[in-house]
Amino acid sequence: GFNLTGRTNVTIKNVIVTGWQYGFYLYYSSNNTLTNNTAYNNYYGFRIYGSNNTLTNNTAYNNTYVGGFYISGPYNTLINNTANNNWNGFCLGSSSYNNLSENTALNNWYGFKLYNSSSNTLHSNWAINSTTQAYRWDNDSTSNDFTGSVAANYLCVEVVGCAGVPLQGVEVKVVVDGVTVYASPGFEGTNATTGRDGKTPWIIVPFQTCISGTTFVENTTMVTVRVGELNAINSPREVNMATSHTEVFIVFIISFALDFMVELALWFFLSVQLTGFGNMGYLVVGVIFLVQAVLVGFFVLRKVGGWVVAAG
Structure with missing residues (x-):
């Protein structure tokens, strides 16, 4: 990796480091600038012992020991960096x-972790899908300011019919x-409706x-x-x-035609009973008529669509 022990006023840009103990190692180093660099599959991504260093638009992922960005020293600035799938993000x-401002920690054990560290400013950072905790600090870390920082997780919305069949093209907001x-187009947005599997893509939600x-x-x-045109009930x-998870909506659909035919069948039940076919006679005829009504109703449903009557 890059070892900047005791160095000052060094600029490193657009470098990729992989397979080392340290990706970028600044020891007793100050006033250095690291921009658009990537460290992955190292023990440490970016290890900073020093002061007044600036790290912007760097990425650290799959670093196996302490994590993506490890800082020991004062007056360092980290802006718009990304740590993904490390032990600690920052x-x-x-x-x-x-x-530390506008940085993103994705899929790390801890998103942002502080120990024995005080009077730091961590504004408008995002910790997404942290395994243990998004933001963690010990009792010796005081007077830190996290204003505007967000802990978020992933959400997938899944919509299925009453038989568990995935429903494609459902609008979601x-x-x-x-x-x-x-928001999908039906809600005046540009995001996708549910796919063939009845699911939306994963959504980052605070x-x-x-x-x-x-x-x-x-x-x-x-x-x-x-x-x-209708919202599902319980929606x-x-x-x-x-936690990150899939939220399932179960939707039951019945067509207007089916509803009408069932009512007609029930009316026929009553008519037969009143005209005196006898108990068994009107029961058999009514059941046959009801089955026919249901079949006709579902045929119409397939042709003209239906409406939502319940969802869970």
């Missing part, structure tokens, strides 16, 4: 007065605290947002499923986003 150890994060300092509040997520539904 880790501050015995560090203070660092600025996901709203978090009044803000639409996913679970908690820091409103000030270290105070995180839980977001409210509402999912609406629409078949044709919109509030969805708990504490």
Whole structure:
């Protein structure tokens, strides 16, 4: 990897490092700039012992030991970096007065972890699908500010019929605290409807947002499923986003024609009973007529479509 021990004012751009103990190692190094670099399949991605270093648009993934970005020192700046599938996404150890803004931690054990680190600013970062915890700090880490940072997870919306058959082309909308994060064309959006498997793609949905300092509040997520012109019953539904998961909507569809034919069959039951066929006679005739009505109704349903009467 790159070893910048004791170096200052060095710029490294557009470099890929893989298969080393350290991808990028800055030891007692200051005023260096790392931009658009990638470290993967190392023990450490970016290991910074030093001060006043700037890391922008770098990526660390599949680094197996401490993690993607490990900082020990003051006054470093990390902006718009990505850590994916590491032990720790971003880790501050015995560090203070660092600025981490608009960074993304994906699929790490911990998204952002601080120990013995105080007075750091971590604004508008995203920790997505963290295995253990999105943001973690110990009792020796004080006066840190996470304002605007988000803990999020993945959501897949699955829509099936009453027999478990996937429903393709269903309109889906996901709203978090009044803000639409996913909308298919039927909801005036550009995202996909459900596919042949009845599912949407995975959607990144916020679970908690820091409103000030270290105070995180839980977001409210509402999912609406629409078949044709009608929303499914139990839709919109509030969805708990504490973990990544698939949310299943079960939809029952009956056509207007089927509803009409069932009513006609029941009317025939009553008519036969009143005209005196005898108990067994009107029962047999009524059952035959009811079966025929159901078959006709489903035939019409296949031709003209139906409407949603229930969903779970």
